[in-house]
Amino acid sequence: MSVTSFDNATFRRVLGHYPTGVCVVTAVEADGAPIxxxxxxxxxxxxxxxxVAFFPAKSSSSWPRLQAVGKFCVNVLASDQQPLCxxxxGPGPDKFAGVTHRVSANGSPILDNVVAWIDCTLDAVHEAGxxxxxxxxxxxxxxxxxDRPLLFFQGSYGEFSLIQ
Known part of the structure; x- marks a missing residue:
């Protein structure tokens, strides 16, 4: 274990100044249920x-289910899709209630009206803290x-605007 001169709250606060895009990673389990x-x-x-890569938390309850499928689709959310996000x-067994989508050639859900989608097979998983x-x-x-992607910045959702 390394010794640091900052706490977790400081780490989150500082890194919160870097905006990130918001995506939904989707798959379909063997029983046909989307996750x-x-x-x-x-x-x-x-x-x-x-x-491509994403970084699921070890505490995630969805990640082991996605990993078991072995393929997934990354759906880049648009700025007007915060309710979908x-x-x-949120918690609950039926996160896809009322969510419209189609199935990719690889078998994963492509959510309607996303900015973009990236269909993948799971190539490797590495531990990282x-x-x-x-x-x-x-x-x-x-x-x-x-369209404008949904962004997460300093604990809030927002959108990107081009500077002309």
Missing amino acids: GMVVGSFTSVSLDPPL RQIA DHYIALGRVVALEVERP
Whole structure:
């Protein structure tokens, strides 16, 4: 264990000054039930091979279910999809009640009206402190609506505005 000169609250406060996009990672379990989790820690990793990553918490109840499926779709939320974000992030067994989507060629839910989606197979999982690094190999991707993405910044949701 390393010794630091700051506490967890300071770490979160400082890193909260860096905005992140908001995505919903989705999959379908063997029984046909859709599952999903909200992530704000998604990034591109490699062009060759095409890899992306997100960082689920070890305490997540959704992550083990997603990992067991072995494939997933990253849905980049639009700025007007905050209610959808809160629904998927909330507790409860039926996070997809009333959520419209179609199924990708890889078998994962693509949520309606997202900015973009990235369909993946799970390539590798690595431990990283109290999180995992989940690497996905991209098999398909598309921009659905070139709109403003939903952002998370300093504990609140917002949107991006271009400077002309």
